[in-house]
Amino acid sequence: MLFPITIYRACLWLPARLRGERWHPRVNTALGLLLYGLFGLPLSILLSLEILIVINTQLMAQPMDDDEATQKPLSSTSYSPTHHWPGRTLEEWPTDLQVTLPGYVDDATPPPDPTLPRDQFYDQLLASYSPTILHKMGHEPLWDIPTDIFFDGDTNPRNNVSNALSLGTVPAVVHGEVIAETDDAYYLAYMLYHVKDYDLPVREAISDATFHDGDNEGIQLRIDKASMQITLVETWFHNRFFLCNRTGESQGTEPIQTRALFEGGTHLVLFVQSMGHGVRCASPADFDDLASNSKILRLASDRDKLIAPGINDHTEYNIGYRLASLKPWYRLAKTHAGSGNDFTTLFEDTIVLGTDSTGKEIQIGKFFAANDFEKRAWSRPKPPWAWDDRWDDIPVALWHFHPALAFNSHTGEAYSEKYHYNAPISLIFTAEERKTVLTSLLSEHYQHAPQRLARKTNPVNRQPSLPPAKKPGIGVQVKRYMNYVIHSLG
Template identity: 90%
Template sequence: MLFPITIYRACLWLPIRLRGNRGHSRVNTALGLLLYGLIGLPLSILLLLEMLIVINTQLMAQPMDDDEVPQQPLSSTSYNPTHHWPGRTLEEWPSDLQVTLPGYVDKASQPPDPTLPRDQFYDQLLASYSPTILHKMGHEPLWDIPTDIFFDGDTDPRNNVSNALSLGTVPAVVHGEVIAETHDAYYLTYMLYHVKDYDLPVREALSDATFHDGDNEGIQLRIDKASMQVTLVETWFHNRFFLCNRTGESQGTEPIQTRSLFEGGTHIVLFVQSMGHGVRCANPADFDELASNSKILRLASDPDELIAPGIDDHTEYNIGYQLASLKPWYRLAKTHADSGNNATTLFEDTILLGTDPTGREIQIGKFFAANDFEKRAWSRPKPPWAWDDRWDDIPVGLWHFHPALTFNSHTGETYSEQYHHNAPMSLIFTADERYTVLTSLLTEHYHRAPQRLARKTHPVNRQPSLPPAKKPGIGIQVKRYMNYVIHSLG
């Protein structure tokens, strides 16, 4: 652990060694400090992070279930997951990106029918593209089951922990919604709410920020209308957006974390951590430890065939979940209270999104209400419109309210931004508020005057935008490394 001091001393010594007595001592000291700032300090931070990752890996390691027999996933291309990601080359992934995990039952179903009324068609989309979830289980398995935030029959999440403990179980539920339709795509979101975020006892003892009541992470994905394929998935992993697509490449502001893998043609395979519940796209290495503390959850389209999860860390491959709508969240978005008050609102604290022509502030809820949390902690559970990745160019709110622009910014694509439907914007805000909110968010995104938007007749239906001006900032490789650090320490 003395290496930071050694590196510092080496940086001060090197100018003296190279320059000898030719320079003034203060000049040598200044050169040494400059060398330390440019090379020594970043190297020290890098080594410290790697040491933390190694220590954390040992702390978080979970034993194999001795009574479980490992089952490997199957692929239509005879793919055998024997190498460790990310060392696998692209050629070692299944060429069709299809895998079949244990417990999968191939049930023939008709593709979504766009001639049906919109709500029925959207329900079909949600079912057809529902994720297959590989969920790891920790030492408090009740908190590792994704469930309905209203599982106890009321809209106040402050009592969810006590009610779940009283019941001893919670139903497996994923919140899903078709949030938007544009000229060329459908945008779907799936939220995984957990009653409690927890950690290892040693980490909980070190920091109150490592655990809290309530947890909400999930994904947004884009379905291309022409091919009806999922072209991009963005997941929420501990306050960072992790991206995956079919190619593993991006020309935008964000790196691609991994390629997408699908089950049954259309079901994106997700990996969800135990305890902290970070969500990312699954990769082949995740399948090497399927038999260890894992539950695989799939949508149970027939409630009579739903298999409930055991509240334990035993591996189960055929758990069913049901879908719940996000519409109640949208309708309650403006109903909030200050943190710590004895209220019954769904949300606490607010996000200011602008001011209407009368001077009234437009605010929506920032956190899911809870009893046990660190008030200033970045990890408090948030609805998707409050997710804010500080490493990208997307201001808080825009990711969920304007998914097409967000995906364009992150990947460098030119997807249509002409909306035919936008569920959160239409259900949360009035027409006047929508214009104000989106104008404010776009202005923040572009860092330019609102006059740039004057030619847009209505921001919700705007045409594809010009890319934001190039700004100095961290490189894509630094972001890629930070993704690795966040994933390893999550």
Template identity: 25%
Template sequence: MFTRSTVAAAATAALAAVGLAVPSPAAAAPSRAQLALRWAPIHHQDVDATGTHALGGRADYITRVDFDGDLNGRNNWDNAGQSGASLAAHAYYSVAETSSHWYITYLFFHPRDWVDHPFFETEHENDGEGIMLAVERDGSEYGVLRGAVSVAHTNFYSFTPAGSSWTSGRESVDGTLTFAASPHDSFSHPVTAQEPQGHGLKAHPQYAINGDGVIYYPSTVAETPSSGNDRDVRYQLVDIFAAGGLWAERNNTGLFANLGTFAGDTSGGCGTGTFGCGTNSANAPWGWDDGDDLPGRGEIATNPAKLSAEYFAIPGGVSRTYTYNPYSGAAAALEAAAKTAPRVVD
């Protein structure tokens, strides 16, 4: 009696006997969490320890929005310096998919956007800036990274890896996205960097560590820097779409003042000794906006295929039909709210 397994074994032996390659089983597609971890940046965070608002450099550490144990955005400035607050390293991510590309957005959060002088610049509670990576689904397990758009305050900057087939579109490519090996896995990762205080984010070395700084490596664990000059700190990724995650909390008025804008006030000394303190002045990815560019508010995360097609010239184009994009289910509401939401100046 022949079973399915004995027939398969006989077929494999027959192929091998005549010198033909035996087909390998198709590899399982990586999960979205695996995709996000594979492409997550090695992240250079410049640190400034000067002034009381710096908290000895800790105000430049990346962390979770609930680092203080709650989802109240209006006490984050106040609690950043408390002994019980955790500044363990985390970054948020979301993944959107089409048949041609994966789009992975990363958010790096700081409890304070701060300054150490009294002139002209304001500071504010909460700070959310990040980067969107466009990965072509070329048949390999994790695809190939083609382009990136980063957020630095109220401006977007575009980057491509060396040798990318993507070139300047409506917006000029601003530089090269470099890669580096991680000591914590076998992959080469893109390298990003944030400035201290205001935390604008670009591809390294357009921002770079100048003196003290922390180098964060993507991982499945969250470490806290030993000091403001720690060059090997692992950060843990948090899915924006997870149950109870940022997207699920988007209507939580304690955390968000309005569409994609973190709630923040002037308590706890924000603005003391400086030009001033802004309120409700930081954004989640679905609130990121470059007012001088064509894409709408939040589309860097909510409609990254459209944004990519506008920022870059892409051979063969990109699919605009999403096979996975939880943002798109609320697209109409997001678009309507974006038209009336106040412009946030980060």
């Protein structure tokens, strides 16, 4: 563990060794410090992170419980994930990106019908593209079940932990919404709210920031109108956007974490961590440990046949969840209070998105209200408009309020940014506020990209961003490595 000192001394020693007494000692020292800053310090940080990852991997390793060893679900001993072609193993990525996990039943649901009224059509979209969720279970399984933030019948999440403990269970619920429609795509969001984020006792003892009441992570995805295929997914993984698509390639500002896998044609397969609940697209490697501490959740097409999850770490392959709308979140977004236990609002603290014509600040809630949290911690539970990846070039709120622009920025694509429908913007803000908010967000965004500022037109109907002229460079490689670090330490 003394390598940082050794590297530092080596950097100071090398100029003197090469040039000897030909240079003044101060020159040798200056060159040594320059060498350390350019090479020694980055190498020290890199080695420190790798050692930290190894230590964390050992801490996070969770042996099976005694009863898990004897449980042996029907499919666990002989199951090997396959394509929809029988008998073929997932040793490599399937060329059609299709997998069939245990518990899957083809309900032969007809495709969404765009001739229906908008609300009905959007409900069909949400069901047809609802994710298959591979959720790992930790030592507090009650906190590893995604549920309705209003499961207890009120809109005050401060009492969710105590109410869940009193009930001893929570229903499996995913919050879903068609958040936007443009000329060429539909944008869908699926949120996984957990009553509590927790960690291993040793990590909780080290830092209060490793656990907190309430947790909200999830995804936004783009469905191409021409093909009706999911072309891009962005997941929220511990304050970082993880991207996946069908090719594994991108020309934008953010790296692609992995290719996407699907079940039943349209159902994206997600992997969700236990304890911290980071969400990402699943990969074939995630299926190697499928029989241990896993629950597979799918949308229940028939509520009367919904199978509730066991509040345990036993593997279950056929859990059903139901969908809840995000519209109540939008309608309550401007009802908030300061951090504290004496309120009943859904949200605490605020994000300022500009001022209206009277000079009054336009504010929306920043955090989900809670009792137990570290006030200054980055990990406090947030609604999707408050998700802010400090490594990308879009400001807070733009990702959820202007998904087409965010996806264009991240991938270098030129998707249409002309909206026919935008749920959060239309339900949260008045007509006057909408233009103010979007103008403010775009102005902040283009401060980071002034070369594109001249192309900004009406905020709602502006032309799509152009893809970069050259392939991403070292910045994307650094982000790719940081994704690896965040994923390993999550």
